[in-house]
Amino acid sequence: MDFLQTRLRFFTGRLTRCLTSNGLDSTSPNIEVLAAPNLYFPFVSNISPPNHVRTQITATLSVRDWAKAVEFYKSAFNAIETYRVPGGGVCRLSVDGAEFWVAEESPQHQNFSPQSLGGCSVRMLLIVEDPKLVCERAVAVGAKQIVPVSEEHGWRLGRILDPAGHHWEIGRPV
Secondary structure (H helix, E strand, C coil): CCHHHHHHHHHHHHHHHHHHHCCCCCCCCCHHHHHCHHHHCCCCCCCCCCCCCCCCCCCEEEECCHHHHHHHHHHHHCCEEEEECCCCCEEEEEECCEEEEEEECEHHHCECCHHHHCCCCCEEEEECCCHHHHHHHHHHCCCEEEEEEEEECCEEEEEEECCCCCEEEEEEEC
16 A cells, blocks of 8 residues: 555544534545545645634724625625624624625724724735726715726735725735
């Protein structure tokens, strides 16, 4: 048995034990692919066990008119709502799997909108296939074009100001 077969058998056994100890079905015909993803898919480097929390960084945009801001992001970026706090005022949005949060400003919790601050302290970067199309769509639904899409420094990039006062750079590496 060569090295790869030995490695595959080892990882298959480990995954089978992990699945069955968590009450999951270990009889899937694809268990070998799950057990040793790097053998089949070298670009997959981090397969986590069930209920594992993956470290991430995400933004929460504080806005003055939460419902209007959410509708803008849905229209401009084709965002979908993946979670909403009961009663509204806070939700998580996803743009092709890239998640961010939008929340009504809450001065009592030190969460201020750009209107309250007189500007924003962070710039969002949205990486998409067609930056020009996304910028045009955002402007069509109420954003202001700050910098038109152009190519420099290895990026095709433009910048908009959304109606809630947040700056977005929309681009992609070239």
